[in-house]
Amino acid sequence: MFDLTGKHVCYVADCGGIALETSKVLMTKNIAKLAILQSTENPQAIAQLQSIKPSTQIFFWTYDVTMAREEMKKYFDEVMVQMDYIDVLINGATLCDENNIDATINTNLTGMMNTVATVLPYMDRKMGGSGGLIVNVTSVIGLDPSPVFCAYSASKFGVIGFTRSLADPLYYSQNGVAVMAVCCGPTRVFVDRKLKAFLEYGQSFADRLRRAPCQSTSVCGQNIVNAIERSENGQIWIADKGGLELVKLHWYWHMADQFVHYMQSNDEEDQD
């Protein structure tokens, strides 16, 4: 169980749709500070959030997840002046543009990883931080392939690979930063959009999605917060059909016995 009371939360996402609904629920959890880093200003959404809990301090900045790492470092130095520290980093910036592979990958995957790499030192217990939680809000097509959104699916598979890798006890036991992901199923705000399939052959399938029956953004947002509160390091959750399900993670590769034996041995001579 992760108690959100008094926490400093940094949410990277445009504050509409799922992110807005998730933020609304966060505002009911007695968090101390909420920073929203979004690609464009959205003062109405901020006002709406503030009205839910006037005593929680809300900060908002425009943020481009595709900025260079050096810029990102300077950016978060500024953010930390207001935030003091970050307990929870939520990555929710997302783009589905199959005609622009670069932008889709840079936003969903590279930008998220650069953000995590930039924020981690502030959270790291061994670097003066207090540990914390990183939450990647992603998609069920990061777990299973998509017949229409090949680039988007690739980016979201990447998010799962990164989440699972960074959650390794090798890191968590040292830095105290837990990492988890919540994979949203088809949600109203997503399917309502006109989206292009990777190849034209998938377009009628993509068009059909627009009227597909699916969960509301508010229920999905509620379940993202539920997952955060129930989280343990390395967990992946599915928020779909109005519910929440813990994913039983599958492993494919069976290492050779001699490889396992070698890597687990503590023979210092083997190390440079």
Place this chain on the structure above:
Amino acid sequence: MFDLTGKHVCYVADCGGIALETSKVLMTKNIAKLAILQSTENPQAIAQLQSIKPSTQIFFWTYDVTMAREEMKKYFDEVMVQMDYIDVLINGATLCDENNIDATINTNLTGMMNTVATVLPYMDRKMGGSGGLIVNVTSVIGLDPSPVFCAYSASKFGVIGFTRSLADPLYYSQNGVAVMAVCCGPTRVFVDRKLKAFLEYGQSFADRLRRAPCQSTSVCGQNIVNAIERSENGQIWIADKGGLELVKLHWYWHMADQFVHYMQSNDEEDQD
């Protein structure tokens, strides 16, 4: 079974290590043309390959997988003047630099996807091509997470997501281009290198890899070609421990019944 005899093969990779060994085996298969697109010139490797089979035409060009899509299109227009057509596209360009997330993702994932998107129209049965095969040479840490190489693992998870998505019958039944991946286990050329872990906490584990017992590049190259010859659309293979294993793919997400029903229905009124 995929018969390589007489085929026009385009291999995107630096022609050393696994790619060189794989190319040597390809040269014994009576292929008609082999194009090697590499980041730097390597005339010795080309001469070595040519000596295996003088009657196979070898072309080589320098190629940067991170080039912009418009440039890539012009580049392959030139390639096609020599190649006439491409039956098999092998994507093997790879980078593992945890200190440079952008370069790792751009090379392993974005560059591969842009290359595929550029080459597909030449292969597409409905666009005047003859169909064919796309092979992504990737890593077992694209299937399972890595305790040390978080960015590399993310990029390789992305490759698997893309491969599985593009292999959907929705596309294959139309364009006749099969898509598969071969995930290499730890191989001599990889573990010999000094590689950085994503966070310093993983470095001793990364250093230990350098002397890990693992398969040779030549056996791995042989098994990549074996996988190509045995391939069916959508298959993922593991080439590790000197062997070859077909992966039984796992699905995580159970779509809501009403969602499945809606997407499978042929009610044209539902479409715009």
